[in-house]
Amino acid sequence: MLDGFPLELVDGEASNIPIGWLNDLVSPKNKILVVTVLGVQSTGKSTLLNTMFGVQFAVSSGRCTRGAFMLLIKINEDVRKDFNCDFMVIIDTEGLKSPELAQLDNSHEHDNELATLVVGLSDITIINIAMENSQK
Template sequence: MVYLSSCGDKLAGDLSIEKSFLSLEVLWRNSVVCYHHTTVDTQNLIRKSHYDFIAAGFPFEIIDGDNFHFQQQFLTEILNEFHSRRILVISIIGPQNSDKSTLLSYMFGTLFGVREGRCTRGIYGSLVKINKLNQMIQNIFKKNLHDENADIDYIMLIDIEGLLSIEKGDKEYDRRLVLFCLAISHLVIVNMMGDINETLKDMLTLCADSLKQIGVNTTNQPIVHFVLNQKADPNIENHMEAIKKIIGDLKENKLAEVIDISLRTFHTL
């Protein structure tokens, strides 16, 4: 007992506030597990707390990246509260450490975790409320969705785990992530460091073809924008030849039959 106590004191002494990190998603996972095994009053409290958390724009876990588990019943109950709202779904995919979360946070002011050494695991969502008075944003969405009646109440941003992870090395897992995003999104951002490699081209083609065959996508043809990130020269005019080659390769793989691919969907940062 003395030995265990001294070990515990040593471990506690090694911890510091600066080095410690309490994962909020683990706390939410535990609350969801308890949700189905507790009193009605506690269930109402958990449900309301999670709804308030999502409505406030905080990132929430959709797919548990450690176990690839989807709390379908619980999330359905929560998100049904938004069923009368018009929601535009934007997903971002790309290799590990390509700063996907940082890009979303910069573009939309989200709170996806971007601290040093942290990588997104699984799939996260964040609701961004659109100000009805912001006519410019509304017009952009109407133009991209080809729907003049597309008054958007919220944007649902989907941030997924980085693809092509050396540690995980699971192409089937990556394929599921890409398939999920293409199936549910109105717009998908493919964020790349530099250029699009052959593995990602093949994955996009395979997933897009799968969607076409099984017909599960919620939109007719998701708009896909490619962001070539961390370019030494961000002037897109100086990268036209490389971009045209990428477009040619993607069209050669018949990806253009499923998603919209053109010069206007490529961007450099």
């Protein structure tokens, strides 16, 4: 994770969060800023994070992220005072309103749980909204 590889934070199938290991990666005295992206499936959430932070979350058309994946980024010494943190955690989430999950009776509950989790964990939540150009 410290080498920049995404790690599964929330298992998309079991909704399990193995968070205990995070304490082993960073000292309790370190300040961590958490940034999350949330939005409907196929609105470019992973691409947005890749562009903003120079990271490599998986991208493709359709449902490519299941659950939530996180990346830990160590902040350089020269900008730590500006950011007021030692690390940033970037969280990429699966899309809301997934057609694959729409047929399930509790699909809205899954979306609500995911949204509640990431908003609760985050210092900053980016809501990615698909915009269509209706001009012809």
